[in-house]
Amino acid sequence: MPLSSTMPSTSGRKRSASGAVAAVGLEPFQHRLKNSDKDVQATMNTLRTATMEILNLDVHSLSFEELYRMAYDLVLSKEGDRLFTMIDDCVTDHLCLHVASKIADIVGEVEFLMDFEARYQRHCQGVEMLTDVFAYLDRVHVERSKSHQHSIRQMAMERWLLCVVKNPRISRRLGKCLSDLVRREREKDVELSRDVLRKVSTMLFELQEDSAYVLEFESRLLDDTTSFYKAMAEKHIVSDDCPTYLKMVENQLEAEKKRCAAYMQERTHKALFNRARDELLTNVSDTLLLHNTASGFIEMLRSNQLEHLSRFYKLFLTIDGLAGMPDVFYNHLKETGKALVKNAENAWNPMKFVEDLFVFKEKYDIILSKAFDNNRLLESQCNQAYQLVANFNPRTAEFLSLYLDHVLRKPAKDATDDDLDVIFNKAMGIFRLFNEKDVFETYYRRHLSKRLLNKRSASDDSERAFVAKLRNDCGLTYTVKLEGMFNDMLNSVDLHEAFRASHPDLLDVNVTVLTTGSWPMKEQSKTIILPPACERVCYNFDKFYHALHSGRKLTWQTSMGTADIKATFPSGEYEITVSTLHMCVLMLFNTHDELTTDNIADMINVETEQLMLSLQALACVKGKNILTKYPTSKDVSMDDVFSVNSSFSSKSHKVKIASISQKRETDEETAATRHKISDDRKPQIEATIVRIMKSHKRLDHNSIVVEVNAELRNRFLPTPAEIKKHIENLIEREFIERDPNDRKMYVYLA
Numbered sequence: 001m002p003l004s005s006t007m008p009s010t011s012g013r014k015r016s017a018s019g020a021v022a023a024v025g026l027e028p029f030q031h032r033l034k035n036s037d038k039d040v041q042a043t044m045n046t047l048r049t050a051t052m053e054i055l056n057l058d059v060h061s062l063s064f065e066e067l068y069r070m071a072y073d074l075v076l077s078k079e080g081d082r083l084f085t086m087i088d089d090c091v092t093d094h095l096c097l098h099v100a101s102k103i104a105d106i107v108g109e110v111e112f113l114m115d116f117e118a119r120y121q122r123h124c125q126g127v128e129m130l131t132d133v134f135a136y137l138d139r140v141h142v143e144r145s146k147s148h149q150h151s152i153r154q155m156a157m158e159r160w161l162l163c164v165v166k167n168p169r170i171s172r173r174l175g176k177c178l179s180d181l182v183r184r185e186r187e188k189d190v191e192l193s194r195d196v197l198r199k200v201s202t203m204l205f206e207l208q209e210d211s212a213y214v215l216e217f218e219s220r221l222l223d224d225t226t227s228f229y230k231a232m233a234e235k236h237i238v239s240d241d242c243p244t245y246l247k248m249v250e251n252q253l254e255a256e257k258k259r260c261a262a263y264m265q266e267r268t269h270k271a272l273f274n275r276a277r278d279e280l281l282t283n284v285s286d287t288l289l290l291h292n293t294a295s296g297f298i299e300m301l302r303s304n305q306l307e308h309l310s311r312f313y314k315l316f317l318t319i320d321g322l323a324g325m326p327d328v329f330y331n332h333l334k335e336t337g338k339a340l341v342k343n344a345e346n347a348w349n350p351m352k353f354v355e356d357l358f359v360f361k362e363k364y365d366i367i368l369s370k371a372f373d374n375n376r377l378l379e380s381q382c383n384q385a386y387q388l389v390a391n392f393n394p395r396t397a398e399f400l401s402l403y404l405d406h407v408l409r410k411p412a413k414d415a416t417d418d419d420l421d422v423i424f425n426k427a428m429g430i431f432r433l434f435n436e437k438d439v440f441e442t443y444y445r446r447h448l449s450k451r452l453l454n455k456r457s458a459s460d461d462s463e464r465a466f467v468a469k470l471r472n473d474c475g476l477t478y479t480v481k482l483e484g485m486f487n488d489m490l491n492s493v494d495l496h497e498a499f500r501a502s503h504p505d506l507l508d509v510n511v512t513v514l515t516t517g518s519w520p521m522k523e524q525s526k527t528i529i530l531p532p533a534c535e536r537v538c539y540n541f542d543k544f545y546h547a548l549h550s551g552r553k554l555t556w557q558t559s560m561g562t563a564d565i566k567a568t569f570p571s572g573e574y575e576i577t578v579s580t581l582h583m584c585v586l587m588l589f590n591t592h593d594e595l596t597t598d599n600i601a602d603m604i605n606v607e608t609e610q611l612m613l614s615l616q617a618l619a620c621v622k623g624k625n626i627l628t629k630y631p632t633s634k635d636v637s638m639d640d641v642f643s644v645n646s647s648f649s650s651k652s653h654k655v656k657i658a659s660i661s662q663k664r665e666t667d668e669e670t671a672a673t674r675h676k677i678s679d680d681r682k683p684q685i686e687a688t689i690v691r692i693m694k695s696h697k698r699l700d701h702n703s704i705v706v707e708v709n710a711e712l713r714n715r716f717l718p719t720p721a722e723i724k725k726h727i728e729n730l731i732e733r734e735f736i737e738r739d740p741n742d743r744k745m746y747v748y749l750a
Helices: 037-055 064-076 080-104 109-133 135-144 152-165 168-188 194-206 211-239 242-263 266-280 282-291 297-302 306-316 320-342 350-371 376-392 396-409 417-431 437-453 460-474 476-502 532-548 580-588 597-604 608-619 667-696 701-712 720-732
Strands: 562-569 572-579 594-596 627-630 641-644 654-656 698-700 736-739 742-748
Touching (some): 037 080, 037 109, 064 080, 064 135, 080 109, 080 152, 080 168, 109 168, 109 194, 135 152, 152 168, 168 194, 168 242, 211 242, 211 266, 242 282, 242 306, 282 297, 282 320, 306 350, 350 396, 350 417, 396 437, 417 460, 437 460, 476 532, 572 580, 580 608, 594 597, 597 608, 608 641, 667 701, 667 720, 698 701, 701 742, 720 736
Parallel strands (some): 572 654
Antiparallel strands (some): 562 572, 594 641
16 A cells, blocks of 8 residues: 555454444554655545445445555544545535436336435445544544534535435425325325335435425425315315214324324424314314204204214314314303203293203213213313303292102102112202302292191102202201201101190190291281181190290291191091191181181181182182082182082092192292392391401402302302492491502401
8 A cells, every 4th residue: 555654553354344443543653644745645546446435335345444544644644624525525426426317217206216215225334434434534633624514424414415315306306206105195095105205204304404304305295285185175075974074084184193103204293184184174164063054063962973073072172272162062052051941831841841951961961071071171161051051041940949849759659769869960960050059949948848847758868868969069058947947847746746745635736846047938917717626736835835945936837737627528528638728718617608708818817819729729629629619710709609519529538639829930929039039148248248358357349259259159149249239338337448548448347
């Protein structure tokens, strides 16, 4: 070799093309090439020849150790820049003259890509060997050089990018081949040349921090994806029904995911999926959600198509905000619920109304759970719609109480405790939606009192079970009156037994002592005059009770009682169950053959309206007309004449005469109930405000409103105007005052 060196000799083994150059242990020493340009040029020519052979992978005759020594000496001789330039020229010439032209001449898309990728792999092998041979140049010279800032590896890859990838003949064909292969796979739904696509995309991605990948593959692929799926959407949205279209979209998006995983870089996955999804879903979401009335989202909800709704949700879950799906869901629930509430048939049928509400809520709860995976956004919209529907009819609370009254009086014959628990849970689901839970409590107490006093409850355990559910939801203060009613019934049993033991000779009367605050009692403007036997019992019970509980006051609630009367008619003897008022009317006919309405009213001291309803029940109900009325009509007037119906007969020995009353309240009664509830709320709001101010001592207006609503939400939600009105009232009564320095602040007055 025309190279002199004082370097100690090492192994004389040659390396193969696939081998690695062993680290050469060079100790620091002083040696220089002969100071002749001729020698330097000769060495440079030798290294140029070797570089070309390495790039062609023709390395069988090369000694990599000798080549390393030559490069090492050139660097020490300050010829590093010249050496690097020589390597750059060799790589450029090799790629331009021997690689790019051959790749461009290949016929066939797959063959073109395979040759393109194979030559890239050969180029990488050659570059690896060049990096080994010129390792000292990389390690010492390049790091210090101002003219060469890249390593040999970086330089060689840049030359591949410039000379091969960006070669006009190759560049135009490369992007088209890649796109065409992907398009053909999409159209035929078969896997085509995925291995070569993966290798080429990986190669492009590795070049110059993915710029080649973006320019030659990704950007064109994304544009083609948009065009392809836009055309597909336009075709199928017209010809397919919504479920079929969604199934197609699901398959296409799943196929895109597989394609991405098979041969695209991770950075492309999301962008490409979004392009496909936008064209197939986002841009046609209004059509799928709103305009496709025959088979779209709303029709799926109506017909309860869980499988299709689940697919709809999973696809739209990939779009921000579910592409308006929550709003459409809310509006559908709202309109469907309002139609249910406004149904004229339901307005006078509380049982059907509540059962329809149960079915409505259960249907969409199942859809929310099974199809929508309890998505929080959809669940929030669903609950808002439920709440709107439940409070749309001001009588929903009354109807729910009537429904429970029916269930607790007469449960189905084969109903088990578990069946009742299911009904109770459904009722609680509606109850939780009420803004005014105290309205429900008012009606429920009213109906419960009738069941308890008339002994109409099918099961005491069932009664207590539902009250326990109310207590768990709203706290003890909500159910304290209801539980007080049960306690009164238990205490009255012991009291009755003690009274009967001490007065065995009196008429058998079962007296129930009710706590005034717990039971819903009507104010009695008149005290009914009872038969003498009943009056004696009342007098003696009064004395008996006050002997046990001095200081308490007893008020006889005759409107809440019942009586059993033994009556003898020509047809036989009957046991008749009637209200206390009915009993008072009937007992008059033991001593009178005929009486007018006006006579009866004077004799028992009863309000005219109540008496007329009682006389209607006794004389105008077919099959239970114990009395006869003259003149005959369904209405009762003050001049009508009544007498005992001597022709009365019944197949049953026991006859029950029900009072004439409506299951649901009249509008006037509802208004009166609402007024009473409003009056009951006033002290609750004021007490809550005082309690909050006593705790904080000083608080601003908005904070008071927030805390009052937080404390009262289990009963009702007062409006800000109501709270402000009560704050003003408390200021007048000197419980609180405004801060003189800040009118928005209130101060508690001890």
